[in-house]
Structure formats: C-alpha cells, structure tokens
Amino acid sequence: MSAVNDTKFKSAVFLLIGLPGQEDVHLWISFPFCLVYVISIVGNSVILFIIKTDPSLHEPMYIFLSMLAVTDLGLSISTIPTILGILLFNSREISLDACFAQLFFIHSLSYIESSVLLLMAFDRFIAICNPLRYASILTPPRIARMGLFFVLRSVALNIPLPFLLKRFRYCRANVLSHSYCLHQEVMKLACSDITVNSIYGLSIKLLSEGLDSLLIFLSYVMILKTVLSVASHTECLRALNTCVSHLCAVLLFYIPEIGLSVIHRFGNSSPPFLQIFLGYVYLLVPPL
Numbered sequence: 001m002s003a004v005n006d007t008k009f010k011s012a013v014f015l016l017i018g019l020p021g022q023e024d025v026h027l028w029i030s031f032p033f034c035l036v037y038v039i040s041i042v043g044n045s046v047i048l049f050i051i052k053t054d055p056s057l058h059e060p061m062y063i064f065l066s067m068l069a070v071t072d073l074g075l076s077i078s079t080i081p082t083i084l085g086i087l088l089f090n091s092r093e094i095s096l097d098a099c100f101a102q103l104f105f106i107h108s109l110s111y112i113e114s115s116v117l118l119l120m121a122f123d124r125f126i127a128i129c130n131p132l133r134y135a136s137i138l139t140p141p142r143i144a145r146m147g148l149f150f151v152l153r154s155v156a157l158n159i160p161l162p163f164l165l166k167r168f169r170y171c172r173a174n175v176l177s178h179s180y181c182l183h184q185e186v187m188k189l190a191c192s193d194i195t196v197n198s199i200y201g202l203s204i205k206l207l208s209e210g211l212d213s214l215l216i217f218l219s220y221v222m223i224l225k226t227v228l229s230v231a232s233h234t235e236c237l238r239a240l241n242t243c244v245s246h247l248c249a250v251l252l253f254y255i256p257e258i259g260l261s262v263i264h265r266f267g268n269s270s271p272p273f274l275q276i277f278l279g280y281v282y283l284l285v286p287p288l
Contacts, residue, residue, distance in 0.1 A: 013093045014186070015175045018086040019276065030087035033080065033284075040076040040287040044069040060138040061127075064120045067147055068249075071113045072287035078105045079283050083179040096170070099181040100162035106283070107183060108158045110257070111208040113286065115150035117253060118212040119143075120246050121219040128239050129226045157204040164200065168192045178279045184261070205261065213254055220247075249286065256282035 018026055047069045051057045082102070085091035094102070126134050161183050168190035176185055187197040220243070227239045260278045 013095055013174065014099050014170075014181065014189070015092050016082065016086055016094055016179050016181075017092070017175065017177060017276075018083070018179055026087045026090070030084055033083055033087060036284055036288050037076060037080040037084065040072065040080070040284075044073045044076075044287065060123050060134075060143055061120075063140075063143055064116060064123055067116045068113065068120070071109055071116055074105070074109045075113065075283055076287045078102060078109060079180045086179050094181065096166070099186060100165055103165075103181040103183050103186060104158055104162050106180065107161065108154045110283075111154035111157065111204075112151055113253060114209045114212040115154065116147075117246070117250050118216055118219075119146060119150070121216040121250075124243050124246060125219040125223055127242070128223050154208065157208060160200065164197050165190075168194075177275060180279075180283070182279075209254070209257065213250075216250060253282075253286045256285070 019029060022029060048066055051062050051066045079102075082094070123138060126137050130137070165183070165186055168187070169192065170189050171191040174189060176182075176189075178185065183197070183201050187194045187201070190197075223239075223243065227236050230236045230239065256278045260275065260282050263275050263278065
C-alpha cells in the first residue's frame with residue numbers, strides 16, 4: 001500500500017519561486033536581473049578576449065583570471081535564464097531531470113570556482129614569498145595540470161548527486177525556495193531517508209570548498225608573515241595591494257555560500273528572505 005501511495009503522489013515536476021509576495025512586480029524586478037546577466041556575460045567575455053589577444057597577459061595570474069571568467073560564465077548561464085523565466089514568463093515548473101542536471105552544473109561550477117580562487121591564492125603566495133622561482137614553478141604545463149585536476153575533482157565529487165536524488169520518490173510539497181535547484185534543498189522534499197545524501201553532500205563540501213578555504217587562509221597567513229618582515233613600508237603596501245581584488249572575490253564567494261549552507265542544514269527557523277537573498281548573492285554577485 002505504501003508503494004502504491006508513493007507512486008500515486010510522486011512529483012513529476014518541481015515548482016521554483018521568484019520573490020514571494022512580489023509577484024505583481026516581477027516584471028520590474030526582472031530588469032536588474034537582466035542587467036546583471038548582460039554585464040556578467042559581456043564583462044567576462046571581454047576579459048577572456050583581452051587576455052587571449054594580448055600576448056603580454058599570457059602570464060599565470062591572467063591565466064587563472066581567465067579560468068575564473070570561464071567558470072563565472074558557466075554559473076551565469078546555468079542560473080540566470082531560469083530566474084528570468086520565472087520573473088518574465090512565470091515559468092515556474094522544472095522537471096526532475098532538468099532540476100538534477102541544473103544542480104549538478106551549479107555545484108560543480110561552484111566547486112571549480114572555489115578551486116580557481118585557491119589557485120589564485122597560490123599564485124599570490126609564490127609571487128610574494130618566493131618571487132625568484134615564480135616563473136619556474138608556475139609553468140604553463142603545470143598550470144594546465146592543476147586546472148584539469150580541480151575540474152575533474154569537482155565533476156567526480158558531484159556526479160553521484162543526481163543519481164542519489166533520482167532514487168527517491170518526491171511525495172511531499174514540491175515547491176523549492178529558490179529560483180534554481182540545489183542539492184541540499186531538493187533532498188528535503190524526498191519522502192525517504194536522506195541520511196546518505198546529507199552526509200555525502202556535507203562531506204564533498206568539506207573536501208572541496210572547506211579544504212580550499214583553509215588552504216587560502218593558510219596562504220594569506222604566509223603572505224602576511226612575509227610582507228610584515230619586509231623593512232620598507234612602501235614595499236609592504238605594494239605587495240598587499242596585489243592581493244586586494246582576490247581577497248574581495250574570496251569574501252564575496254565564501255561568505256554567502258557558507259551562510260546558505262548553514263541555513264539549509266541548521267537554520268530551519270531563519271527568515272525565508274535571508275535564504276533567498278543569500279542564494280542570489282552567492283550565484284549572481286561573484287560573476288558580476
């Protein structure tokens with residue numbers, strides 16, 4: 001009887017939301033999202049074009065920047081069209097397979113972005129702490145191998161997610177609290193035991209973004225230690241100035257991402273607006 005009920009109430013689609021309570025002004029709200037989308041796509045494409053066409057920029061720092069731009073393009077393309085579909089056309093339904101595919105790309109690209117930020121921190125660490133060996137350590141073949149390793153790591157860690165979700169029956173409310181699909185939210189809609197999904201999702205986050213953020217922190221500890229040992233105040237400031245933009249990117253990526261993860265797992269009593277706001281900041285602001 002239980003199996004019959006599960007089959008009867010199995011959801012064929014999930015329903016995404018835009019901004020609850022603001023449905024009457026969704027059209028007007030769509031304009032800033034369109035602007036963000038255009039700026040993200042055009043801006044990152046221009047960065048890639050300039051780096052590709054200017055031979056003087058074929059250096060490790062700019063190669064890592066181009067990796068970040070490609071990842072941000074992927075994140076924008078994976079998320080914003082779905083958001084605009086909701087705001088402009090009230091297209092709220094998304095099939096299970098499409099939802100699983102979207103969350104795979106979102107999580108994979110997020111982990112790749114975290115890895116690229118780690119590589120950029122490593123670049124600054126070598127440039128400041130061991131400048132004489134910079135060119136010999138960060139050679140193009142080595143950069144390519146590091147980039148490939150992190151891409152494969154991200155894809156390998158996230159491939160099981162759609163399959164772990166596909167085995168569930170979704171007989172509860174099928175409304176998601178974001179305008180796109182995330183693993184930690186979709187799994188809560190299952191009417192089965194989600195312990196394996198919860199443990200696996202937390203484990204891969206700690207093995208990727210958790211480990212990356214720890215290594216970034218250690219890199220900056222070493223950078224700060226080296227910079228403070230420099231006698232000249234001017235040289236100290238010059239060295240730190242090369243890290244400012246990267247530090248801003250790190251903070252913009254990790255603070256909303258960590259906050260969103262904590263809310264999904266432990267913040268059931270948190271205001272819904274906070275969860276929606278962090279979700280938009282986490283995926284839209286870094287590419288912008």
